Amino acid sequence: MRGALVQEWIRLRTLRSTWWLSGVSLVVTTMLAVAFTLTAGTSTAARLGLPRGAGSPAVLGDQASFALVLSSAMQMTTLLVGLIGVFAFGHDYRHGTILPMLTSVPRRNSLASAKLVGVALWAAAVGVLCIALSAVVLVVVGGGRFAPGVGFADGRTARVVGGTVILVVLFSLIGLGLGWLLRNVPAAVSLLFVLPVAVEPILRVLLSVDALHSLAGAGRFLPFTAGGQLVAYTTKVDPSVPEAFRNDLSPLAGGLTFTAVVAVLLVISAVLFRRRDA
Amino acid sequence: MSTDNVLEALPSDPSQAVKPLRRGRGDAGASADKCLIKAVGLTKRFGKKLAVDDLTFEVHPGQVTGFLGPNGAGKSTAMRLMLGLDGGGGRTTFDGVPYRELRDPAREVGALLEAKAFHPTRSARNHLRMLAAPSRISDRRVDEVLELVGLASVAGKGPKSFSLGMSQRLGLAVALLGDPRVLILDEPANGLDPQGINWLRSFLQSFAESGRTVLVSSHQLAEMAQMADHLVVIGRGRLISDLPTDEFESRWSLKSVSVQSPQSEQLRRLLIDRGATVQSPHGDAFVVTGLDQAQIGDVAAGAGIVLHELATRVASLEEAFLEATADAQEHPIRTTSDLSAA
Numbered sequence: 001m002r003g004a005l006v007q008e009w010i011r012l013r014t015l016r017s018t019w020w021l022s023g024v025s026l027v028v029t030t031m032l033a034v035a036f037t038l039t040a041g042t043s044t045a046a047r048l049g050l051p052r053g054a055g056s057p058a059v060l061g062d063q064a065s066f067a068l069v070l071s072s073a074m075q076m077t078t079l080l081v082g083l084i085g086v087f088a089f090g091h092d093y094r095h096g097t098i099l100p101m102l103t104s105v106p107r108r109n110s111l112a113s114a115k116l117v118g119v120a121l122w123a124a125a126v127g128v129l130c131i132a133l134s135a136v137v138l139v140v141v142g143g144g145r146f147a148p149g150v151g152f153a154d155g156r157t158a159r160v161v162g163g164t165v166i167l168v169v170l171f172s173l174i175g176l177g178l179g180w181l182l183r184n185v186p187a188a189v190s191l192l193f194v195l196p197v198a199v200e201p202i203l204r205v206l207l208s209v210d211a212l213h214s215l216a217g218a219g220r221f222l223p224f225t226a227g228g229q230l231v232a233y234t235t236k237v238d239p240s241v242p243e244a245f246r247n248d249l250s251p252l253a254g255g256l257t258f259t260a261v262v263a264v265l266l267v268i269s270a271v272l273f274r275r276r277d278a
Numbered sequence: 279m280s281t282d283n284v285l286e287a288l289p290s291d292p293s294q295a296v297k298p299l300r301r302g303r304g305d306a307g308a309s310a311d312k313c314l315i316k317a318v319g320l321t322k323r324f325g326k327k328l329a330v331d332d333l334t335f336e337v338h339p340g341q342v343t344g345f346l347g348p349n350g351a352g353k354s355t356a357m358r359l360m361l362g363l364d365g366g367g368g369r370t371t372f373d374g375v376p377y378r379e380l381r382d383p384a385r386e387v388g389a390l391l392e393a394k395a396f397h398p399t400r401s402a403r404n405h406l407r408m409l410a411a412p413s414r415i416s417d418r419r420v421d422e423v424l425e426l427v428g429l430a431s432v433a434g435k436g437p438k439s440f441s442l443g444m445s446q447r448l449g450l451a452v453a454l455l456g457d458p459r460v461l462i463l464d465e466p467a468n469g470l471d472p473q474g475i476n477w478l479r480s481f482l483q484s485f486a487e488s489g490r491t492v493l494v495s496s497h498q499l500a501e502m503a504q505m506a507d508h509l510v511v512i513g514r515g516r517l518i519s520d521l522p523t524d525e526f527e528s529r530w531s532l533k534s535v536s537v538q539s540p541q542s543e544q545l546r547r548l549l550i551d552r553g554a555t556v557q558s559p560h561g562d563a564f565v566v567t568g569l570d571q572a573q574i575g576d577v578a579a580g581a582g583i584v585l586h587e588l589a590t591r592v593a594s595l596e597e598a599f600l601e602a603t604a605d606a607q608e609h610p611i612r613t614t615s616d617l618s619a620a
Contacts, residue, residue: 003412010411014404015397096395100452102363103389104409106378278363 004110007101008118012084015091021084022126025077029130032072033137040065040145047238060147064233067160069138071231073130074164078171081123082192085175088115090185102278112270115176123172127165156233163230163251170227170262177265180273196224201245208243220249223261229254312339313373313386313459313491320359321367322352322515329355330366331515337493339459342486344506344523345495348603352515353495354391354464361389361462372460384413387460388453393445393468398438402429402448405437410455423451442469450478460491467501479505499599503527513603530599535571538563538587545583552577563587 012018036043040061045052050059092098105111135152178188204219206212220226229235229249237246249257315337322330330352337343347353360370362378372380372387380386396405406420424430427447432440437448446469453461461482467475482505486492493510496502502509502523509526511519519526534557539545542562550556554568566574571590578585 003414007408007411010404010408014400014408016399091397095397096392097397099363099391099395100389100409100449103361103377103387103391104384104412106362106380106383275365277365278358 004105004114008114021080025080028076029073030133033134036069037141063150066150067157067233070134071164074231082171082175085172086179086188088119088176090179093183123169127168167230180269226254227258317370319368335510339491341507342492343508344502347512351512384456388458390449390453390463399436403433423454427451463494535566536589541583
């Protein structure tokens with residue numbers, strides 16, 4: 001197993017795409033953190049329904065806005081790290097490297113476990129770095145933009161930070177699972193983007209129509225929607241959010257729902273991996 | 279970079295590149311490191327099609343065993359089954375141990391199954407380092423095999439632009455990483471230029487002579503004739519022949535005798551009466567099968583028939599192969615006469 005882990009470590013490090021996707025994640029997250037910090041007061045006012053614009057009293061960012069900056073990684077890093085996951089098996093099947101990899105590590109469980117651990121650790125590292133950069137942005141740019149008492153020493157903010165890392169890791173694993181199951185990079189990438197960005201929002205809108213009103217609550221348990229609750233600062237319903245997209249699922253329930261979906265995908269992929277030809 | 283440039287780096291004497299066989303553990307001596315491959319009842323089905331049908335054969339150490347068959351015969355599938363890459367029936371053992379249960383597979387069995395099995399932008403050296411890691415093979419050995427296959431000068435480059443021949447060399451380098459006791463190579467000569475093929479032949483022969491085991495598939499029959507000591511021939515997934523190369527040639531060769539006589543009509547009748555088959559009559563000349571040169575000479579002498587030519591013709595390995603696999607072509611090529619008839 002140790003040898004398989006070293007192999008996975010070399011595989012990850014020697015792919016340009018790993019570095020590009022990780023680098024772009026850090027840059028985009030930093031830019032988002034700057035944007036969220038600069039607009040912390042505005043977003044706080046919108047959420048609280050306070051008057052904005054000329055003549056209105058200045059609003060400083062609250063703790064929720066502070067936590068939003070620290071969770072900037074959930075905006076794009078999740079998808080980019082998901083791509084790193086897709087490539088874990090996708091590249092091997094696309095370029096035929098699965099053959100020499102399986103001859104060097106013939107026990108398929110060992111090879112798969114090494115990939116899971118390698119990708120998850122890499123994703124966690126990228127997630128932690130993104131949060132660290134967001135924290136630096138808060139320190140450098142955030143001075144005077146947040147209300148007194150708002151800061152890092154807050155329990156719920158710590159939970160959001162932890163949830164962000166978990167969400168990034170789960171996205172990397174769902175990408176890995178899609179690449180593993182489909183053995184086709186374009187198909188896996190398409191699903192990785194289309195499911196959270198298009199399919200789930202459409203389903204949630206459809207579930208909110210009157211005819212399906214009894215099913216409206218089910219929309220909260222759609223996997224990516226539920227997973228998003230991992231970085232929710234509060235479960236209190238935000239009136240500024242359209243009804244179809246409101247979510248009162250707790251971070252724990254949301255996280256467990258998403259984790260269960262990822263686990264099912266990985267188990268199906270693992271069973272097929274043992275049965276399928278290389 | 280062209281393959282020719284790379285060729286300059288190939289060792290002139292491939293036998294120098296083959297390390298002596300490792301001594302066995304304990305007092306068993308070198309014989310303990312010789313590996314016998316036993317494939318028993320290999321079977322693989324794709325839907326309704328039986329790609330490999332109850333294939334059983336052995337590959338012995340100390341010789342190059344050629345794995346021959348027409349396109350689609352099931353050679354590659356059988357090799358994948360042997361290495362546990364595909365699911366199917368049967369069992370292959372390497373000194374009694376299935377591939378998946380080998381403790382250190384890269385040091386036991388080196389395999390080349392596909393030439394272009396690499397990521398296009400990962401450098402050749404990193405590709406090898408990645409595959410060497412599970413067996414704790416050093417970076418020094420990685421550089422050694424790159425040198426051995428003549429790719430040292432492009433070790434830092436991505437193989438995206440490698441020719442087929444260079445890709446084959448990289449695949450061979452992977453197979454050699456662990457200095458294994460066994461080599462299983464699927465069409466390794468594909469894409470190699472004549473110098474490369476010559477080098478490969480010499481290398482594999484030296485490798486086998488050191489007491490190791492080599493199974494190499496090829497459709498290049500002339501190449502097999504020069505390279506292999508033993509031939510396992512399959513067609514439509516079934517074993518057709520499992521013989522030493524020279525025995526295969528003599529067993530499957532149709533020996534015929536070319537005859538020329540001014541009394542050819544009379545001689546043909548006499549030979550047919552004695553059970554011979556007469557083919558290709560052309561003027562005074564014809565070809566006889568079913569009787570050998572001496573028997574035909576005796577018939578002619580007994581009847582007072584003058585002979586202008588009496589020569590035995592032995593089919594080449596290629597003809598023997600075509601004869602052996604004539605009924606086992608998965609996708610037979612239509613000849614011009616077939617097309618005319620159609």
